[in-house]
Amino acid sequence: MITAVTDDRALRAAHNNAAWCETMCRAHGLPGAFAPRAWTNPRRTPPLYPDAVTLTPDASAADALAGIDTASPGASVKDSFACLDLTAAGFELLFEAQWLYRPAGxxxxxxxxxWSPVATAAELAEWATAWDGGRGLDGVFRTELLSDPATTVLVARDGDGRVSAGAVLSTSPGAAGISNLFTSDDDLDAAWAGCVSAVTARCPDVPVVGYEHGDDLAAALATGCEPAGDLRVWTPRRQRAKRGTAPCPSGHRATGSAAEPHATHPRPTGRRAREARYGARARQGTGPAGPGAEPRFREGAGWGTAPRSGPLRTAPTPTVSPVKTPVTPAQHTGNLRPSPSVHDGAGRPS
Known part of the structure; x- marks a missing residue:
């Protein structure tokens, strides 16, 4: 295990993300469990969501792996503090990202x-269709989320009343988390500004947290978010080796940082794309895309698409074997979310 310097910002972000992953899992009837150093789920989590999220920088590989199913395809681990080396356990680095922290006030x-809350099942279905961007993952957002007191699905509409952007607000003690952000017009800056404005209006006394990379990260930082630490997502090596070459729907936004695998469908921008990769899990031969499709990463994202092309940042010792960043679709937008024309979403991703 690699030691890391961690502050309260990353701790809050990691706990908030794990809480959102638990909320999504419960909506699917798949509750996980919180332990002092990690949240884990013994059953395969929904598409784009990780099976484990570490909660403290002293979490060990055993803390993350002992409580999850590593025997069947689709496992993924979110290493919230970029401290673990899971290569000895047969995992490889899938992608890296940055926690975000925007101080209250x-x-x-x-x-x-x-931006307003989604209130009905019909509105949620419309929102999920826009978030999905043709990937076939819209079913991951279940109506149970609408009755969860810690979850608010936010939507923005264009002049014709159509969904133009959206995100999920998930609250936890001392933090308001943003995930699954997407936009249909590729304007990440406007989407992030609108979302952050809506979130701070609803939760003025707590910091905003989340995580991103690439274009999504730049757009988030422009709203006053600060980088709060590195995170990594790991998947078993055999899953990567089995990846198909057939195009598959992307997971998140058209211009964001979270989308994972390429797709022929337009990608959504924002958190959806990231969530897909962040959420952090790659499944092969199962899920909506079907056998032979490019694995998508889950998270809090769900099934996601590959991160934008470009080298992954490697952490300090121990050195992690170089990992080729999955090529992203031309329409890729960023955050594990799918792009409407093009997200996250994932994550995971979550």
Missing amino acids: LPAPAAQQE
Whole structure:
């Protein structure tokens, strides 16, 4: 295990993300369990969501792996502090990202559109279809989420009343988390500004947290978010080796940082794409895409797409074997979320 310097910002972000993963799993009738150093789920989690999320920098490989199913395809681990080396356990690094932290009390960014809560099952289905971008993963967002007091699905609409952007707000003690952010017009800056403005209006006294990379990260930082530490997502090597070459729907946004595998469908931008990769799990031969499709990463993302092309940042010793970043679709947007034309989503990703 690699030691790391961690502050309260990363701890809050990791706990909030694990809480969101648990909420999504419970909505699917698959509750996990919290231990002092990790959240884990003994059953395969929903698409785009990890099977384990570490909660403290002193978490060990055993803390993350002992409580999950590593025998069947689809396992993934979110190493919240980039401290673990899971290569000896047969895992390889899938992608890296940055936790985000926006202090409470900062002025809200200017929003170009009004963001409001999704209130009905019909509205959630419409939102999920826009988030999905044709990947066939819209069913991951179940109506049980609408009655969860810690979850608010946010939506922005264009002048014709169509869904133009969206995100999930998940609250936990001392934090308000943003995940699954997507936009249909590739304007990540406007989507992040509008989402952060809506979240800070609803939760003015707590910091905003989340995680991103690539274009999504840049858009998030422009709203006042700060980088709060590295995270990694790991998957078994055999899963990567079995990846198919056939195109598959992307997971998140058209211009964001979270989308994982390429797809012929337009990608959504924002957190959806990231969630797909963040959520962090790659499954092969199962799920909506069907056998032979490119694995998508789960998280809090779900099934996701590959991260944008480009080298992954490697952590300090011990050195992790170089990992080729999955090529992302031309329409890829970023956050494990699928892009409407193009997200996360994943994560995981979550």
